[in-house]
Amino acid sequence: xxxxxxxxHLNSYLTLDEQVALVRRCNSIGSGPAGFYTPAVRGxxxxxxxxxxxxxxxxxxxxxxxxxxxxxxxxxxxxxxxxLKDLARRVAAEAGMNIxxxxxxxxxxxxxxRLGLHQDKDERPETIEAGIxxxxxxxxDSAKFLIGGTRRxxxxxxxxxxxxxxxxxxxxxxxxYHGVSGILSDTAPRELNIQGRFNLNFRQY
Ligand code: MD3
Ligand code: FE
Numbered sequence: 001x002x003x004x005x006x007x008x009h010l011n012s013y014l015t016l017d018e019q020v021a022l023v024r025r026c027n028s029i030g031s032g033p034a035g036f037y038t039p040a041v042r043g044x045x046x047x048x049x050x051x052x053x054x055x056x057x058x059x060x061x062x063x064x065x066x067x068x069x070x071x072x073x074x075x076x077x078x079x080x081x082x083x084l085k086d087l088a089r090r091v092a093a094e095a096g097m098n099i100x101x102x103x104x105x106x107x108x109x110x111x112x113x114r115l116g117l118h119q120d121k122d123e124r125p126e127t128i129e130a131g132i133x134x135x136x137x138x139x140x141d142s143a144k145f146l147i148g149g150t151r152r153x154x155x156x157x158x159x160x161x162x163x164x165x166x167x168x169x170x171x172x173x174x175x176x177y178h179g180v181s182g183i184l185s186d187t188a189p190r191e192l193n194i195q196g197r198f199n200l201n202f203r204q205y
Contacts, residue, residue, distance in 0.1 A: 003157060006131065006173030007147060008095035010166035014137070016191055019164050023139050025084075026106055026198045029054070034075040036108055049115060050108040055080035056205060058105060063122050065103065065205060080104050088135045088202035095168035097133045101202040109143065109183050109197040117146060117156070117179040123205050132204045133170025139163050140197040142184040148177040163188055163197075 001009050014022070029052060030036040036050040039060035047060065056065040057077040069075050080102060088101040103123075107115070120134055138161040145167075148156035154177065161167065169176065180199075188194050 003147060003159060004173050004176070006133075006169065006171030007176070008097075008168045009159060009161075010091065010094055010168070011162070012164050013091065013094070013166040014164040016164070016189060019139055019189065020191055022137070022200070023192050023194055023198065026108070026139065026200070029078065029106060030108060032078070034069065034073075034078050037069075037072050039071070047115070049110075049113045052078070052106045054078050054084070054104040054106065055101075056103045058103075058122065065122060084200070084202075087137070091135045091137065091166040092133055092168055092170075094166070095133070095170075097168055097170045099132055099135055099170075099202065099204050101135070102205050103203040105199075105201050105203070107199040107201070109141070109180065109199070111141070111183050111185045111196055113180070113183055113196065115180040117148065117152060117177045119150075119175050119177055120203070121175060123203055127204050128174055131171040131174050133168045133174065135202040136161075136167045136169075137200040138165045138167075138197065139199070140188040140192060140194040142187040143197055143199075144181045144184065146177075146179045146181050150175050150177070152177055160184070163192065 146156045
């Protein structure tokens, strides 16, 4: 359903089998070299999630993309696999949008995980101006997701993102403030064998 113009929520987009396969994938990506780490932002505070970037590394201190994890361990970023790119293209198409993804941020939320309200505006100005979307896939426990306007003080809507949901934010929604205010413990499908939540979010640089 359309939450705002350009914000499309695809409920239960993935089958349970697809979710199981993707959770395995997230675990293997996160446990390998250049895997999960806890980013520290400018000022030194740690984020409440673990992250791994594919394609390009997002530096939490400079808010810029780079080829190596210079704010953490200096390792080269993992590649973005072709099948994950295809998944992002399919989700965008389902929402009537197009993306040529070259970045994926994989976020891992513990039960106490949260992500403050922010805008995603570190991609190329041309990409943002064209309204090319961010494509997100949720796995595991449900999340309370906040999405507002283009100013921090604008009112927000709260929606629950469940395992297997897709959400696409493009066009006039590309610069909306958004965040995760909490994780709903023990809501993941049992078959996933997961506590907490993974979010794959795909971007075009
Ligand atoms: C862009 N992640 O990593 S999905 C992030 O569930 C992030 O982990 C959230 O925000 C998560 O930057 C949300 C991506 C998302 C959601 C809504 C948006 C990106 C958006 C709205 C406008 C623009
Ligand atoms: Fe974001």
